[in-house]
Amino acid sequence: MINCEECNHKFTFFDRLKSIFTGKLKCKNCSSKYVPRANFNRFLYFFLVIFLNNSYIISSNYFNISYFGVNSFDKKLFLSIVIFLILLPSYDLFFYRFNHYKKVD
Ligand SMILES: [Zn+2]
DSSP states (O other): OOOTTOOOOOOHHHHHHHHHSSSSSSSSSTOEEEEEEEEEHHHHHHHHHHHHHHHHHHHHTTTTBBBBTBBBBBHHHHHHHHHHHHHHHHHHHHHHHGGGEEEOO
């Protein structure tokens, strides 16, 4: 969803950034609120992020490869959590064209 369904206001990057913290995408113009609807693309993205990150951590530990220059398992685990926290919300920021929203208010 690029524009508000009610008033056609184009959502900005900051509107989307705010929606990560509040959980709702709010229109500045008419104050309609939207929540992302679960869909296959979203599921696929989350699955790939989690699966690839985990499998890389496990295999890099097994084959003793560094993960972004980090070698100890504890630090890799911490780094992977940081990467999750960056990658998971980025779906709503950058791939919103594939996202479907439901009006809640
Ligand atoms: Zn609106």
